Amino acid sequence: MPIQQIKDEYDMLEEIGSGGMATVHKAMQKSLKRPVAIKELKKSYRSDEQIVKRFERESIVAASLQHENIVHIYDYWKRPHFCIVMEYVDGANLADVIAKAGALPPDVAVMIAIQACSALEYAHMRGLIHRDIKPSNIMIKRNGEVKLMDFGIAHTRDLEALTLPGTLIGTPAYMSPEQIVGQSLDIRSDIFSFGIVLYELFTGMKPFFDEETRAVSAKIVNDPFISPRSINSSIPRSVQRVIKKCLRKKPAKRFGSMLEIEQKLGKQLAGRTTKAASLLRISEYLVSLNVIEPLPEQETLVITAKPSRRSSRFKQALASGALLLAFAGGGAYYYHVKPMPPAPDGAIPVSAVPVSSPLPATQPATTPASARTTDAVASAQTATPASLHKASSEKKSETSRAGKKKKTTVKKKKRKITAS
Numbered sequence: 290m291p292i293q294q295i296k297d298e299y300d301m302l303e304e305i306g307s308g309g310m311a312t313v314h315k316a317m318q319k320s321l322k323r324p325v326a327i328k329e330l331k332k333s334y335r336s337d338e339q340i341v342k343r344f345e346r347e348s349i350v351a352a353s354l355q356h357e358n359i360v361h362i363y364d365y366w367k368r369p370h371f372c373i374v375m376e377y378v379d380g381a382n383l384a385d386v387i388a389k390a391g392a393l394p395p396d397v398a399v400m401i402a403i404q405a406c407s408a409l410e411y412a413h414m415r416g417l418i419h420r421d422i423k424p425s426n427i428m429i430k431r432n433g434e435v436k437l438m439d440f441g442i443a444h445t446r447d448l449e450a451l452t453l454p455g456t457l458i459g460t461p462a463y464m465s466p467e468q469i470v471g472q473s474l475d476i477r478s479d480i481f482s483f484g485i486v487l488y489e490l491f492t493g494m495k496p497f498f499d500e501e502t503r504a505v506s507a508k509i510v511n512d513p514f515i516s517p518r519s520i521n522s523s524i525p526r527s528v529q530r531v532i533k534k535c536l537r538k539k540p541a542k543r544f545g546s547m548l549e550i551e552q553k554l555g556k557q558l559a560g561r562t563t564k565a566a567s568l569l570r571i572s573e574y575l576v577s578l579n580v581i582e583p584l585p586e587q588e589t590l591v592i593t594a595k596p597s598r599r600s601s602r603f604k605q606a607l608a609s610g611a612l613l614l615a616f617a618g619g620g621a622y623y624y625h626v627k628p629m630p631p632a633p634d635g636a637i638p639v640s641a642v643p644v645s646s647p648l649p650a651t652q653p654a655t656t657p658a659s660a661r662t663t664d665a666v667a668s669a670q671t672a673t674p675a676s677l678h679k680a681s682s683e684k685k686s687e688t689s690r691a692g693k694k695k696k697t698t699v700k701k702k703k704r705k706i707t708a709s
């Protein structure tokens with residue numbers, strides 16, 4: 290794309306990050322009025338044929354993936370810029386979250402991990418190994434949605450690897466033992482790297498750490514690690530078992546798929562949260578950490594009468610009544626459900642979901658617990674800020690109705706509509 294065309298189409302805004310090979314900028318796509326992230330290959334690499342090919346492949350591979358937990362690719366520009374244009378993720382990357390929080394509350398960690406599992410399972414099902422799973426490649430949007438990115442060194446079974454013999458690619462602290470020693474890889478290499486991410490999420494520490502990269506690699510290949518529960522005793526035993534199994538040195542001893550991990554972690558929530566509640570819990574937690582700004586409040590309609598006309602008062606009463614009935618109906622839909630069965634051993638206590646979470650336990654009790662959890666989280670991936678806040682405001686209205694039965698106007702300064 291010629292430079293003038295780029296200037297016509299995009300307003301370049303601030304730099305938002307920089308990694309080993311590229312710099313990421315926020316930009317505004319003028320025609321569609323949407324923010325985008327533009328990842329530009331660093332100048333020093335542009336003449337390196339190998340790296341350029343790999344970068345180009347990142348965009349091709351990533352563009353072929355359509356999953357709500359994977360960053361969408363919009364465009365790729367070749368020479369002279371070498372830029373990938375992608376969805377702008379308004380949120381925080383997991384590396385920054387862990388750096389700020391240390392260990393995350395177990396329920397939040399599970400809710401984040403399950404979404405990442407789903408993205409990786411999807412990629413694996415398409416014969417793709419990510420090969421660079423690490424917290425900085427996992428972003429969390431302000432609405433709590435997780436986005437996996439950077440399939441830059443991803444490798445498909447069908448494509449010839451672009452790595453030269455003996456060349457290591459990946460991020461040393463997150464590499465699997467087989468990646469370090471240069472053996473051929475399969476999805477279980479990603480599972481090991483994911484185990485390191487899980488370890489960090491739940492303990493705030495890396496399982497294999499040293500100042501020296503070589504020493505880290507040697508530890509990954511040879512050394513045991515401290516049990517997660519010795520660092521953080523609030524980690525459920527079953528989560529510890531999952532982490533340990535991901536981190537087995539021999540691939541054959543690890544899980545065979547991300548789906549298995551997703552199901553095991555899903556049991557932790559034991560159907561006691563819903564899509565909206567999970568996302569809201571993550572979102573509120575990140576706001577409380579000060580790593581993201583809160584989402585804007587949803588507008589609330591205020592229906593007022595025109596004071597001069599009698600009939601309009603009657604219409605207003607009708608409209609208010611209809612509004613109340615609609616709210617009551619919605620409330621009943623959300624809240625008239627059987628209570629959830631007690632959580633299995635080691636499940637994360639429901640109190641971990643804050644009082645402000647809108648939907649404490651609303652799934653039908655007839656569905657098996659594991660299926661409910663997986664479904665809940667799968668559908669969680671499609672929830673929007675609007676739906677989250679809709680749920681939130683419904684909860685608020687419900688509470689206020691219980692407390693003050695005679696209150697008939699839902700008010701919040703915002704917009705006024707006159708029923709006439």
Ligand SMILES: Nc1ncnc2c1ncn2[C@@H]1O[C@H](COP(=O)(O)OP(=O)(O)O)[C@@H](O)[C@H]1O
Nearest residue numbers: 305306307308309311313326376377378382425
């Ligand atoms: N699509 C995106 N939306 C928002 N921020 C992004 C996006 N892609 C990358 N970033 C930010 O830019 C940083 C640098 O990304 P990258 O060059 O891939 O390096 P690394 O993954 O090693 O951190 C990321 O850590 C992330 O915070």
Ligand SMILES: [Mg+2]
Nearest residue numbers: 308425426439
């Ligand atoms: Mg990255």
